[in-house]
Amino acid sequence: MQKRKRFMIGMVIFSVILTSFSFYFYQVFYGSNILIEKQPEVVVIDRDDNFDSLRNTLYDNAIVDEILSFSFVAKALGYQDNVKPGVYLLEPNMNNLEAVRRLRAGDQIPVDITFNNVRFKEDLVEKISATTGIDETEFLDLLNNNEYLSTLGFNKETIMAMFIPNTYEVYWTISPKALFDRMKKEYEKFWTSSRKEKATALGMTPVEVSTLAAIVQDEMYIPSESPTIAGLYINRIKANMLLQADPTVKFALGDFTIQRVLIADTRIDSPYNTYKYRGLPPGPINLPTIASLDAVLNYEKHDYIYMCAREDFSGYHRFAKDLTQHNKNARLLHKALNDRKIFR
Incomplete structure (x- = not known):
């Protein structure tokens, strides 16, 4: 009888502990931990960011409420060593699992680049790099690289003609050469x-x-x-x-x-x-x-x-x-x- 009683008490304690842990892990993964309440929040992850810098940014900007649980989910999903740069949208009342999955998948939102009132190449570089992760020096070097520009049908004197002033939607992580390719397509589209x-x-x-x-x-x-x-x-x-x-x-x-x-x-x-x-x-x-x-x-x-x-x-x-x-x-x-x- 005594053994049965101890067994029942043990089972109750185990059930309580299991329930507590289950509830805790449920809250860690599925509980609302993103402090955004009304409008989605844009998060920019730079090329040199790592998980620590991202975590600090999210906490310092009051985007993530409980940073330990966010870090736990990130580690569980292997995101801590797989941070992808880009511009992301975190939505009101997201839970840790939803947020980490979006960031881990590299599910970026596009950004707009607009260039007008541009005279010199440096002006163009400044406008484009302002809303993308493009390296200014690399982009300017390409604008003056006749060997590369010849593959597009231009040279360093004529290349500015390829950039038709407008607003274009690209991803923040677009590379300089990919942007040149995109602008060449827009140029060809313009010249009907x-x-x-x-x-x-x-x-x-x-x-x-x-x-x-x-x-x-x-x-x-x-x-x-x-x-x-x-x-x-x-x-x-x-x-x-x-x-x-x-x-x-x-x-x-x-x-x-x-x-x-x-x-x-x-x-x-x-x-x-x-x-x-x-x-x-x-x-x-x-x-x-x-x-x-x-x-x-x-x-x-x-x-x-x-x-x-x-x-x-x-x-x-x-x-x-x-x-x-x-x-x-x-x-x-x-x-x-x-x-x-x-x-x-």
């Missing part, structure tokens, strides 16, 4: 048969259209004038005239703060100086927008070959068909610049 036909009608390649569009974009303040400005430069090209585009001089000088291009500036010996060298420069002086590209392809047909900014600083231009009228327009602008003491 219709756009190519219009470029051919102009006697230009897509890269040359981009190069001219970049000049038009820098000359333009009022978007509605873009096709007119494009038509003016096309007229000069057809007449075998120097383009004499001030933005190309500023690019050659590396100074876009200049408000007044001087005669001395136009003497700089650079292939980008269209006051000195005939035809288009070696490549785009910025990343022309889709609107600027289409402005060239759909240029306005007219007889203008000269222009200068209006003296009222409205952003509009005065266009002229001959040098006599242009000189009159230019004198109005020069007087306005002098009155405002703008000499550079």
